[in-house]
Amino acid sequence: MKALKVLVKSLLILVSIGLIWRWLSRNRSLPCPTWLASLLDSRWSDRLLGTQITLDRIGLRPGQCVLEIGPGPGRLLIPAATRVLPGGEVFGLDIQSGMIERLKARSVQAGVSNLTTIVGDATQPNFPPENFDVIFFCTVLGEIPGRAAALRQCYAALKPGGLLSITEMFPDPHYQSCAPLRQMAEAEGFRLQITHGPWYFFTANFIKA
Numbered sequence: 001m002k003a004l005k006v007l008v009k010s011l012l013i014l015v016s017i018g019l020i021w022r023w024l025s026r027n028r029s030l031p032c033p034t035w036l037a038s039l040l041d042s043r044w045s046d047r048l049l050g051t052q053i054t055l056d057r058i059g060l061r062p063g064q065c066v067l068e069i070g071p072g073p074g075r076l077l078i079p080a081a082t083r084v085l086p087g088g089e090v091f092g093l094d095i096q097s098g099m100i101e102r103l104k105a106r107s108v109q110a111g112v113s114n115l116t117t118i119v120g121d122a123t124q125p126n127f128p129p130e131n132f133d134v135i136f137f138c139t140v141l142g143e144i145p146g147r148a149a150a151l152r153q154c155y156a157a158l159k160p161g162g163l164l165s166i167t168e169m170f171p172d173p174h175y176q177s178c179a180p181l182r183q184m185a186e187a188e189g190f191r192l193q194i195t196h197g198p199w200y201f202f203t204a205n206f207i208k209a
């Protein structure tokens with residue numbers, strides 16, 4: 001009985017922290033701290049977080065030029081680099097230098113040579129226009145206070161007909177549901193192509209019309 005009480009209390013504390021973090025992130029950048037990165041690149045994370053399923057839904061192909069916004073330690077970007085071979089390359093733009101350092105170390109360890117890392121903010125990324133075939137986000141958009149500005153930058157940086165892919169997972173504290181996300185992307189000129197998966201783990205793919 002005592003153990004159950006402790007469990008319920010701990011859950012309530014975790015949920016409260018998540019809700020406060022979500023609320024504060026509406027107006028300021030409070031990204032997932034680097035010390036939590038081990039939750040994303042642990043032995044279990046690929047299976048628990050559906051890494052290969054997410055990459056299948058994005059549908060990466062050899063030869064593509066791909067950008068991930070907010071790659072963290074590279075759970076998705078490192079296997080994505082292999083999927084675009086031969087001839088393709090991948091870029092990871094993250095606001096935290098600590099995450100980028102971790103990504104660099106992991107990509108060297110994995111022997112990946114077609115991956116470029118950039119420290120920067122998705123709302124001011126400074127990419128040449130019409131540069132990428134695919135830009136993807138996974139559990140990142142809700143951490144960006146200027147979400148619409150970030151999507152506008154993606155629109156400019158994608159080639160005509162390019163793909164914007166957004167994956168969201170519940171109970172990420174910054175989870176975004178599909179309908180408002182679709183509205184926001186369409187307001188920036190994207191057209192919804194397909195949505196994969198249930199509400200608690202979905203990937204919405206948009207085309208630059």
Ligand SMILES: C[S@@+](CC[C@H](N)C(=O)[O-])C[C@H]1O[C@@H](n2cnc3c(N)ncnc32)[C@H](O)[C@@H]1O
Binds near residue numbers: 029093121137139
């Ligand atoms: C929850 S982690 C997700 C990491 C990875 N996408 C995954 O699914 O394993 C969110 C990442 O987004 C990054 N991030 C948050 N705000 C950002 C912004 N404005 N521009 C670029 N990256 C950002 C954080 O630093 C963090 O690495």
